[in-house]
Amino acid sequence: MSAALSEWETYYVIIGSSAAALTGLQFVVVALISEARDIGGGQEEMETFGTPTVVHFCGVLLISAICSVPHQSSTSLGICITIAAVGALAYIAWIIQRARRVTGYQPVLEDWIFHAWLPLLAYSMLLVAGIAAHKSWSLYVIAAAALMLLYIGIHNAWDTAVFLSVAKKKQLESGSESPNDGGAAT
16 A cells, blocks of 8 residues: 555645645635624634635645555555544534524525535545545545545635625725625635
8 A cells, every 4th residue: 555655645745735835825814804894704604614614625634644654554544534534524514504504694505515515525535435445446536535625625715715805895885894795605
């Protein structure tokens, strides 16, 4: 397994470092949110829609780290990936429940796709790959799931930044402190 994983080294360096850098940029988005007033949502919405973005980036970083451990066996890889996937699936189930209860923002179809269904798919793929880590195809499934999580995080961070930008512009144009909610949640 170590030899097979060594062929993936560059891949995991690229997506792992990308996830780490994007996690840092997400802090900038949070700083923007703290400067914006009354733009549709508060702490509950941030914890429901913003925090999972950082969790997905950190998940990619964790997957990259797990797959980069020297002398990794298929058994140790399977155990680590399975544990991470089970924890992430429990987290996503919790986020879905929170999204159903938020009051400051009504999630739209795109929110459900990128904050619930696609993460659920990606972490389910990890679970299957972790259980089947002794199979050579599992490395491709792990890689695909990690890349999917990276793109989900990028989408969600971008969606938040655009929402904040549009809401702030509406706020400035109307001269009010409370613009209409017209975009995705934080």
